Amino acid sequence: xxxxxxxxxxxxxxxxxxxxxxxMPLITSPLPSSVIFMYMALVTISxxxxxxxxxxxxxxxxxxxxxxxxxDENEGIGRKMSRTALFILIPLFVGFRSYQSVKPNFNPPFxxxxxxxAPPGSAAGFMNPYEGExxxxxxxxxxxxxxxxxxxxxxxxxxxxxxxxxxxxxxxKPANFADPTTISMLQESFVFWRVKTGGxxxxxxxxxxxxxxxxxxxxxxxxxxxxxxMFLYDYTGYKPRTWELxxxx
Numbered sequence: 001x002x003x004x005x006x007x008x009x010x011x012x013x014x015x016x017x018x019x020x021x022x023x024m025p026l027i028t029s030p031l032p033s034s035v036i037f038m039y040m041a042l043v044t045i046s047x048x049x050x051x052x053x054x055x056x057x058x059x060x061x062x063x064x065x066x067x068x069x070x071x072d073e074n075e076g077i078g079r080k081m082s083r084t085a086l087f088i089l090i091p092l093f094v095g096f097r098s099y100q101s102v103k104p105n106f107n108p109p110f111x112x113x114x115x116x117x118a119p120p121g122s123a124a125g126f127m128n129p130y131e132g133e134x135x136x137x138x139x140x141x142x143x144x145x146x147x148x149x150x151x152x153x154x155x156x157x158x159x160x161x162x163x164x165x166x167x168x169x170x171x172x173k174p175a176n177f178a179d180p181t182t183i184s185m186l187q188e189s190f191v192f193w194r195v196k197t198g199g200x201x202x203x204x205x206x207x208x209x210x211x212x213x214x215x216x217x218x219x220x221x222x223x224x225x226x227x228x229x230m231f232l233y234d235y236t237g238y239k240p241r242t243w244e245l246x247x248x249x
Contacts, residue, residue: 005061013044126192140230148231151228162174
């Protein structure tokens with residue numbers, strides 16, 4: 001059975017909407033409502049242009065709509081009821097959407113972002129295995145330097161000041177390690193956990209989209225991450241924060 005042109009257009013419209021609403025999250029990430037509305041407007045305009053290219057196609061599309069709206073004295077009760085229901089539902093839908101757009105929103109506009117999220121309890125057990133090897137310390141720092149400039153310089157910059165090549169394209173900008181309020185205020189175990197986790201593995205309060213850092217545990221080995229951290233502290237001249245002990249402990 002050959003579908004009428006208006007039915008094809010309707011199915012195409014519904015198909016695009018379902019793809020944008022349900023299909024896109026499976027491929028990349030959910031689209032905002034404003035983006036879906038923009039795409040659907042373009043799809044609707046494209047369909048209307050397509051059905052109006054030839055007069056025969058336009059008549060097949062346009063005449064059934066006009067006949068349905070005008071009605072006929074000999075039409076059945078079902079057609080009359082469906083038309084009445086449509087004329088009631090359209091203003092109700094428009095009114096509902098208008099109300100949704102103007103009603104007060106008491107939710108905070110942005111999530112409460114925690115710059116230094118609380119790590120899991122296991123992070124407290126991270127210990128730098130190279131810390132006590134004084135004889136090879138410079139060697140490890142040089143290796144960490146190579147690791148940094150091969151992987152991290154593009155965001156954190158060659159001076160570790162957060163002004164790398166990609167920094168201006170990121171929001172929030174990469175951390176400025178040269179600032180005394182960054183790694184000097186953090187324990188070395190926390191820095192290791194933060195590098196290990198990246199932005200994807202952060203807990204909920206930090207919201208992954210607030211950090212573009214990759215999950216380095218999937219790219220660098222544990223030894224490489226520790227050496228890169230050693231280079232950060234050596235280059236900046238800062239010392240990692242340690243637990244303060246009372247006198248006599």
